[in-house]
Structure formats: C-alpha cells, structure tokens
Amino acid sequence: MKGFKNRVLSRTKSNGGDTSKSKKKEKEIEKKPEKPRPERSASNESLGTEPAAPTTPASSKSKTSAPQVVISPATNQTPPPPGSAETMPSDMITPRHASKSPSFDRLSATAKDIGTVEAVRSPRRQHSSRFHISDNRELEKLPSFHEVPTANRQDLFVQKLDQCNVIFDFNDASQDMKSKEVKREALHELLDYVANNRNVITEPLYAKVIRMFSLNLFRPIPPPLVNYGDAFDPEEDEPVFEVAWPHLQVVYEFFLRFIESPDFNTNIAKSFIDHQFVLSLLELFDSEDPRERDFLKTTLHRIYGKFLNLRSFIRRSINNVFFQFIYETERFNGIAELLEILGSIINGFALPLKEEHKMFLTRVLIPLHKVRSLQTYHPQLAYCIVQFLEKDPSLTEEVVVGLLRYWPKVNSPKEVMFLNEIEDIFEVMEPSEFVKIQVPLFQQLSKSISSQHFQVAERALYFWNNEYFCTLVSENVNVILPIMFAALHENAKSHWNRTIHGMVYNAMRMFMEINPHLFDACLAEYNITQEEAEQRSADRENMWKKLESMRMSDTTETPQTNLESNFSGQRSREVSPQVSADKQMHESESKEAQSAHEEVKVQVEGLAPALPHHIVDQ
Numbered sequence: 001m002k003g004f005k006n007r008v009l010s011r012t013k014s015n016g017g018d019t020s021k022s023k024k025k026e027k028e029i030e031k032k033p034e035k036p037r038p039e040r041s042a043s044n045e046s047l048g049t050e051p052a053a054p055t056t057p058a059s060s061k062s063k064t065s066a067p068q069v070v071i072s073p074a075t076n077q078t079p080p081p082p083g084s085a086e087t088m089p090s091d092m093i094t095p096r097h098a099s100k101s102p103s104f105d106r107l108s109a110t111a112k113d114i115g116t117v118e119a120v121r122s123p124r125r126q127h128s129s130r131f132h133i134s135d136n137r138e139l140e141k142l143p144s145f146h147e148v149p150t151a152n153r154q155d156l157f158v159q160k161l162d163q164c165n166v167i168f169d170f171n172d173a174s175q176d177m178k179s180k181e182v183k184r185e186a187l188h189e190l191l192d193y194v195a196n197n198r199n200v201i202t203e204p205l206y207a208k209v210i211r212m213f214s215l216n217l218f219r220p221i222p223p224p225l226v227n228y229g230d231a232f233d234p235e236e237d238e239p240v241f242e243v244a245w246p247h248l249q250v251v252y253e254f255f256l257r258f259i260e261s262p263d264f265n266t267n268i269a270k271s272f273i274d275h276q277f278v279l280s281l282l283e284l285f286d287s288e289d290p291r292e293r294d295f296l297k298t299t300l301h302r303i304y305g306k307f308l309n310l311r312s313f314i315r316r317s318i319n320n321v322f323f324q325f326i327y328e329t330e331r332f333n334g335i336a337e338l339l340e341i342l343g344s345i346i347n348g349f350a351l352p353l354k355e356e357h358k359m360f361l362t363r364v365l366i367p368l369h370k371v372r373s374l375q376t377y378h379p380q381l382a383y384c385i386v387q388f389l390e391k392d393p394s395l396t397e398e399v400v401v402g403l404l405r406y407w408p409k410v411n412s413p414k415e416v417m418f419l420n421e422i423e424d425i426f427e428v429m430e431p432s433e434f435v436k437i438q439v440p441l442f443q444q445l446s447k448s449i450s451s452q453h454f455q456v457a458e459r460a461l462y463f464w465n466n467e468y469f470c471t472l473v474s475e476n477v478n479v480i481l482p483i484m485f486a487a488l489h490e491n492a493k494s495h496w497n498r499t500i501h502g503m504v505y506n507a508m509r510m511f512m513e514i515n516p517h518l519f520d521a522c523l524a525e526y527n528i529t530q531e532e533a534e535q536r537s538a539d540r541e542n543m544w545k546k547l548e549s550m551r552m553s554d555t556t557e558t559p560q561t562n563l564e565s566n567f568s569g570q571r572s573r574e575v576s577p578q579v580s581a582d583k584q585m586h587e588s589e590s591k592e593a594q595s596a597h598e599e600v601k602v603q604v605e606g607l608a609p610a611l612p613h614h615i616v617d618q
Contacts, residue, residue, distance in 0.1 A: 139163050139179040142186065145193050154202065157193065160186040161208050164251070165215050170243040180247075187250035194257045201263040209258055210272040216251045218280045221287055242289045252295035259302055266306050273303060275313055282317055285334025297337040301344065315360070318342065322364050330371055339380035346387040353392050361388050361395065366402035374414055382421040389428045396433035400425065404444055412453040419448060419459040426469050434472050442480050446487035449504070454497040461503040464510060474514050481511050485522040486529075 142160060145153050163186045168176050194200060242248060258264065281303075284296055304314050318338050325332045349357055365388070368374075368381055389396055403422065408414040422441070448460035463469050473480055488511075492504045512519045 139166060139182040141182050144189060153193075153200075157190070157200070157205065158208060160190055161205075161212050164190070164212050167215065168244070168247070170247075184246060184250065187247065187254060191250060191254045191257055194254065194261055199263055201258070201261055201265075203265075203268055206265075206268050206272055209255070210269075210277070213251060213255045214277070214280070217248065217284065221283065239288045239290060242287070242292060245289065245291065248292065249295070252292075252299065256295075256299060256302065259306065264306075270307065270309065273307060273310070275310075278303070278310060278314055278317060282321060285321070285337060286332055288333055293334050293337045296334070297340055301341050304341070304345065315342075315345070319360065319364055322368065326364075326367050326371060330373065335368075336377035336380050339377055339384055343380060343383045343387055346384055346391070349391055351391060353388075357388075358392075358395065361385075362398060362402065366399065366406070369403060369418070370406045372411075374417060378417050378421070382424055385421065386424050386428055389425060393428070393430045393433055396425065396429055397436045400437045400441055404440055407444060412451070412456050415448065415451075415453075415456050416459050419456070419463075423463060423466065423469070426463075426466065426472070429472075431472060431475065435476065438476055438479055439483065442483045446484050449484075449487045449491060452496070454495075454500060457491065457495065457497070457500050458503065461500065461507060464503070464507045470510065473510075477511065477514050478518060481515070481518055482522055482525075484511075485519075486526060489523075489526060 142156065142163070145156060148156055164183055166179070166183060168180050168183070170180075259269075278300075281296065281300055285293060287293055287296075300314070304311055318341070321332065321338065322335075325335060346357075365381065365384055368377075374381075385399060389399060400422075403418060407418060445460050445463070448456050451457050451460075464473075484507075488504050488508050491500060492508065493501075495501060495504070508519075
C-alpha cells in the first residue's frame, strides 16, 4: 500500500507542475536574447556578494533535524522575580519552520486539487529593508588585535565597534566597496576576539555593543506591496533575501557570542536590554529572510533564558503579536519561529500550570488554527499543544473541543493537518480523558472517513494503524462502533478509491473481532434504518403523485362548473323540481370533494419539511 502511495505521489509531483514550469522557462529563454555578461572585478569577488549560510547551531543543521538552542546559565544568580518560576530546558526540540513532518508528504495534491484549494497569498515585499545610511562612510582598516599590545586592545575594540556603526547601502553593489570590506573584516575580528578570549568584556563595552547591534539591525521592515496579480506563494517561490546580509549575519553572530560569553554580566546588561529592546527585536520577526528569522529566534531565546525579569514581558509581547495576526492582519512571517521559542518555554513551565498559561492555550494557541495560512506554522503549533497536554492531561477535553470548533469544512489539506494533530494528541491522551471526548471526536472522524477527498479519508483511516488508538477504541467499542458503523459500511462499497476500500475493510474486521455480537446488532439496525429511509422516500413520492393528480383534476373541473352556473342563471325562472334535485346532489358531491381535499392537506402537512411552502399552503 505504501509503495502504491509513493508511486502516486511521485507521479503527481512529476506531472503536476514540472511540465508546465519547464515549458514556461523554455518560452522565456526563447523570448529573451542573451546579453554579454560583464567581467567580475577582483573587488567584487573579495566582497562576496552571495550571502553565506548562518553558522549558529540553529541554522547549520539540515532541514530534517530540529534546531538545538542551548541556554547558557547566567554567572550572577539573582532572586527570581514574580512570574518566573518555570525552568528553561536545555535545548529546543521543536521542528524547524522549513522542515516538514512525514504527514506533510501526504498533502501532495494532484494538479486538479492544486487549482481548487484556496491558499493565502502574501504579497511580495520590497527588495530590501530601509536602512538609515550613514553620511560619512569612509573607513580605514585598523590593525588586528594580535598586532597591538594587550594594554591597547580595549581601545582598539572600541574603535572597531565605532567602525561597525557605519551603515552602508547594499542596493548599489558598486558603492563604498572598500569600506564595506573594512567593516566586514572588523566584525569578524570582534567575533573572534570575544569568542577566544576571557575577561575582555568590561562594563563600558555593554552600552557600545548594544548600540552597535541596534544601529545595524533595528530598522523598519517594508510593508507588503499589494499586487494580487503577481502574488507570492511561500511554498513555491523563494523569499526576498536581505542584500545587506553579509554584514547582518556577522552582527547576529557577534551579539550571540557576546551574551553567551562567561564574562557576560546580566545585572549590568539589564539597563540596556529592556522592554523597548525586546519590542524592537520582535518587530524584526516579520522579516521575509528566513536566515534572519532563524538568528532572531536564537537571540530572543537566549535573552529569555538569561533575563528573568523580562520573561513575563516577552510572553505578553509574543501574545500581542499573535492576537494581531489572528484577528487583524493574518500576515506575519515569523509565527513559526515564535512558536518554536514558545515550545521550549512551555517545556520548562513549572507544575501545576498557572492560570495565565492555561489562558494562553485557550485564547492564543487554539485560535491560531483558524488562520488560512496554517500550513506555514502547523508543526510548531502542534508541538506546543502536545507540550501543554503532557504537562496537564486534564486540558485534553478543552483542546479537542476547540479543534472541533475550528475544524475546516471545505479545505481538505487543512483537514489533513487537523487529523495529524489529533493523532499526536492521542499519543499523550489519558484513557479517562478519552471517554470525555469520544462521542464528538468520532462523529467528526466518521465525517472525515466519508469524505470524497481520498487523502482526508485515508488519513482518518490511518488511525487504525496506531496501537494505542486501537486499544482505546476496543475499551470503548460499545460507544464508538454505533457512531462509526454507517460511515464504514457505506464507504466499503461506494467510495471511488480502491485503497479506501481495503482500509475500511481492515477497520471493520477489527470491530468484528472485538465484539461480533455488537457488530451484528449494528448491521441489523443499519438495515432497518435503510428500509425506513426507503419507505419514507416512497411515501414522499406517492404524496407528490397525489398532489399532481389533484392539481390536474382541479384544472379540468373548473370550466365545467362555470358553464353550469351560467346555464342555471339563464334558466333560473324555469327550474324544474328535477333540476333542483340535481343541484342539491352536485352541492353534496362538492362538499365531499372539499372534505377529501382537507384530508389530503393534513397528510401533506406531515411531510412539510420535504415539500415547498406554496404547495403546503394550497
């Protein structure tokens, strides 16, 4: 079965978009004439226009591995402020924002499905952020640290920091090339000096280092360009990278080494890394460059681990970002990275959970499921949900009911993601909590099994491959089988996909082996229900036929009645006793017909939900 699925997915990927893209590329190549390429100068080669990959632990791993973020203990321990009782984990085990879990492989849709599923299209941003370019950009290369005496290295450190405060315009690659290279080398020298030496971070350096970090990184992120004709698809199109990344990357690396250094004193840095610093850092998470968001994730996580006085404020500020994303904009690039940080924070919450943390689950994490761009951050969101349930299993009912409230109605790939999350919740669900949510949950599973989208039905039926799920089902089969029987029985024959037939057969065989008597009872009840439905359909059809015959009889009797009334009016003076008797007989017949009509009307009112109102009112 897996081989069949893999062949289908591989065929889908090869036929879905490769042919169309290759044809478009061939047409573009034919239309565009070749232009002579200018030779690259030696200065351009030394500058290194192509951005280098981040070297932090969070960014140097492969796409399939989770980023490891280690929190270094602070050297000076201070009494924890109120609201900071939770402990920090040793690493972040959450998946990367760019990685896809195995469940996402099943989201590969056919070419027909890709054209019908709605997705959020984020407009393209501008080519770079808006930096405040310095006026004086002429820099001279300073000597290296090993070229000066030890007593002068502190002053040289400050001079190099001042050089790094100069901001350049990278939109013009040919401008200030020499000075750009001088700044890049100065940043690397500062990074190596802090990483390889001890007792080099003195109190006067804190303000200068944080000022250099703020000048280089804190800038307004350009707003999205509203151009829906050329929309940006985050799954297929490449994001817009920062052209100033050769400098930004080294600034991030230097700052991380600075706060991770054993010489770093949190008490001194408190006056510089404050609330405004955290808010400016959170604004940068909207950067479209995934490399920068990766460094921001690591930086904010380090600050959360070292500055106990900022923990509560950081959580509240992240909540505000989520609220604005859910209820106002539905556009923010760094949701996945913020959820990765929160996944590590939740893992360190102290037990029992505070009411503040429970409200964060119900008011922030669960409503995040309703956003249309759920696919961009769902693995991280599901990890946070599971972490909460591992801490407090009593929250299972509230979480499952919340998921059922936001369950997608027409978005099949999104429904597959919900089913993946439900299975993850099953892994940490207690049997006592399963009893509370089994009825509404399996009512929804029966609808998913009946879905004509084979990926939805397939994902729901995959639950029966989970041993723990089957154990919970067997313990509560008396409640679950009556709910699931109709959906399983109907799809065993009527579903268009043969793979679904085999999976439904396996599920029904399991129910039959667990409780054969209950299975036979459900089958008999299902047959009775079907017979009753067929009888109601036949009665409804007969009633329609009676109404049609009554309408035809009314149209034929009306002209004859009018002729008789005219004839009796003309010869009213010559009415004989025999004619009077005939008139009385006709009146009695009309009364009988009227009573029969009222009797049929009473029967019609019993079928009112199935008939139009204008027929019932006749």
